Amino acid sequence: MSEVATPSKHAVLATRITDACSAHGVVGEGNPQAIAALEALPYPTTRQERWKYTRVTRLLDIAPQATPAGTLPEPVLAGLDAHTLTFVAGQYMGDDILDEGPEGCFVGPRSVALERYPQRVLEGSTDGFATTEWFAALQSAAPQDGGCVIVPAGHRLERPVVLRHHMPSGIGVAQPEHLFLIGDGATAEGIIWSDSATDAAGLLNGAITAKVGDMADFSLEIVQDEPGELHHIGHHHFTQGANSKLTVRTATANAHWLRNDLHIVQDGVHADSTFHGCYLPNGQQFVDHHTRIDHAHPDGRSNELYKGLAADRSTAVFNGKIMVHKDAQRIEAYQSNRNLLLGEQAAMYAKPELEIYADDVRCSHGCTTGQFDREALFYLRSRGMTETAAHNLLVQAFLAEVLDGFREEIRDYVHDVYARRLGWS
Amino acid sequence: MLKIENLHARIGDTEILKGLTLSLGTGEVHAIMGPNGSGKSTLASILAGREDYEVTAGSITFDGVDLLELDATERAVAGIFLAFQYPVEIPGVSNINFLRTALNSIREQREEAPISGKDFLAKVKACAQLVELDGKLRDRSVNEGFSGGEKKRNEVFQMAMLEPRLAVLDETDSGLDIDALRIVSHGVNSMRSADRSFLVITHYQRLLDHIVPDHVHVLAGGRIVHSGGKELALELEEKGYDWIVDAQATEQA
Known part of the structure; x- marks a missing residue:
């Protein structure tokens, strides 16, 4: 007689999530290393530094139900001249595919890319966080559909690509995976827009992977606009080659409970990375941005700027790690994280982490958390502005540094969401 | 227009104004002079509605309205403008x-329609010319990276834009070179009119060569201890404040 051990709660969750994903449709078999990692890795707890302020025990109880068919709201970026692909709960909705053949560009779902160009897709895939982070392993063990953008060496994608992912009503689960393969000297712009129904709940555990070649130029705007009670974990992994330029902007417009892990690896000399982000939780919302950049080669440059406000009883977390490897001489890395607290019970946990193993580098980091400048408020009010108008102007000014970097349509939309939230308009 | 009676005010435990009485008629320019620490800037701050000060006794009425009942915003809407001694830098705005x-916020509270874009730009142009503020400074963030003189010119520019009924100038001459002083004074003088009053707070007489007041008051120890015509400023410049402060002390003894 052998004893059957009771499976752990997180193993049960993993089974529940992968079963639900499989029932709706996954792409491919699942990454074997991720499946192994999922069994081996511990479930994150607040005793681990990376999860200190991010309680994931509550996620253990998520029990996805069958996804009801709801109506898909009009996309916010409907007016943008772009190549748009739509996904609902990890499933491709059948928009037009751009396919220029084996030597040309491809913009379509990952499921189709894997059928038509398995070699190209697999060559470009990386494990990202899949073997080191439990939730990333879970995602990679049962990956669902997402966009796949392939721009071969020397090509330029004329129109931006919009990958829209929608979570419908009810307690759902989705594990979409988006992939960008930008060849040497290629140029492309992407937008990943995650939205949801106002009563969406459950888990969105998604991955974004981009591989940017030597001398390539890639910019990505990520908008997270999920009202409702969804738990969203994003694994955003970027690798860039020599002399390449990467820009990633993340705007968290709406989020109930959100954790973003963003990791950029500079895998060549003279690489240039810009990554900015903004967030404005209110109510009892929770928003956590963990970022990391690896300067692994000489002469790279990085510029990180995250700005946010925490209102009411919300919590915001920022953790930014700069890792400068031994050979990464003469790099310049700048990190800045600025926060405003708008509520007496709002909380902000911010931590910069610098690990430097090269001796000839320029690194700086600045991290501040504060409240409105009283002197500035008085100045504005003495000119006749109401307290609300004065707050409005100061918040706009505070966020402009990040928001102004987005394209106009996104900047205006996110600004309006924030404005409504703070009762400006 | 403005009537201050027996005003007592403190910040924390320190009493700064100790029974200040002053009255300004419509269209008049009054100068307040006095030694450092006499309470000049406190008076300016209290008039504009800064909340750090506590008024413990006395009253301020503005056009018959109890000013102490209004907050900073409402005072600006009522027509009070403070040109700050240290204008605040506001990056990003x-x-x-x-x-x-500011202009539209005031108009809204006065139940007036917002100013049209065309009228606004015409006004900006006219007011900027008044203090020789060039286009670059108009478009830059508020006071950010401005020199001392540029900040003060910007204050007068704002004053011209907002057209207050009572303008309080808090040491607007401090940190100005002679050219900036001339420009700022010219801006103020061209705004003088029969329905606008000015309270000019200064430590030095030289500003009053340019902005000639109708009345000069000496503020010392938290009270107005002496008042006179414009010639009083010259006398103060020559003899300092001690003779008045001493005379006051003798009188009280």
């Missing part, structure tokens, strides 16, 4: 956006 927001 352009001077123009700042003024448009």
Whole structure:
């Protein structure tokens, strides 16, 4: 007689999530290393530094139900001249595919890319966080559909690509995976827009992977606009080659409970990375941005700027790690994280982490958390502005540094969401 | 227009104004002079509605309205303007956006329609010319990176834009070279009119060569201890403040 051990709660969750994903449709078999990692890795707890302020025990109880068919709201970026692909709960909705053949560009779902160009897709895939982070392993063990953008060496994608992912009503689960393969000297712009129904709940555990070649130029705007009670974990992994330029902007417009892990690896000399982000939780919302950049080669440059406000009883977390490897001489890395607290019970946990193993580098980091400048408020009010108008102007000014970097349509939309939230308009 | 009676005010435990009485008629220019620490800037701050000060006794009425019942915003809407001694830098807010927001906020509270874009720009142009503020400064963030003189010119520019009924100038001459002093004074003088009053607070007489007051008051120890015509400023410049302060002390003894 052998004893059957009771499976752990997180193993049960993993089974529940992968079963639900499989029932709706996954792409491919699942990454074997991720499946192994999922069994081996511990479930994150607040005793681990990376999860200190991010309680994931509550996620253990998520029990996805069958996804009801709801109506898909009009996309916010409907007016943008772009190549748009739509996904609902990890499933491709059948928009037009751009396919220029084996030597040309491809913009379509990952499921189709894997059928038509398995070699190209697999060559470009990386494990990202899949073997080191439990939730990333879970995602990679049962990956669902997402966009796949392939721009071969020397090509330029004329129109931006919009990958829209929608979570419908009810307690759902989705594990979409988006992939960008930008060849040497290629140029492309992407937008990943995650939205949801106002009563969406459950888990969105998604991955974004981009591989940017030597001398390539890639910019990505990520908008997270999920009202409702969804738990969203994003694994955003970027690798860039020599002399390449990467820009990633993340705007968290709406989020109930959100954790973003963003990791950029500079895998060549003279690489240039810009990554900015903004967030404005209110109510009892929770928003956590963990970022990391690896300067692994000489002469790279990085510029990180995250700005946010925490209102009411919300919590915001920022953790930014700069890792400068031994050979990464003469790099310049700048990190800045600025926060405003708008509520007496709002909380902000911010931590910069610098690990430097090269001796000839320029690194700086600045991290501040504060409240409105009283002197500035008085100045504005003495000119006749109401307290609300004065707050409005100061918040706009505070966020402009990040928001102004987005394209106009996104900047205006996110600004309006924030404005409504703070009762400006 | 403005009537201050027996005003007592303190910040924390320190009493700064100790029974200040002053009255300004419509269209008049009054200068307040006095030694450092006499309470000049406190008076300016209290008039504009800064909340750090506590008024413990006395009253201020403005056009018959109890000013102490109004907050800073409401005072600006009522027509009071303070030119700050130390104008505040506000990164990320352009001077123009700042003024448009202020102007329309005031108009809204007065139940007036917002100013049209065309009228606003015409006004900006006219007012900027008044203090020789060039286009670059209009578009830059409010006071950010401005020199001392540029900040003071910007204050007078804002004053011209907002057209207050009572303008309080708090040491607007401090930190100005002779050219900036001339420009700022010219801006103020061209705004003088029969329905606008000025309270000019200064430590030095030289500003009053340019902005000639109708009345001069000496503020010392938290009270107005002496008042006179414009010639009083010259006398103070020559003899200092001690003779008045001493005479006052003798009188009280």
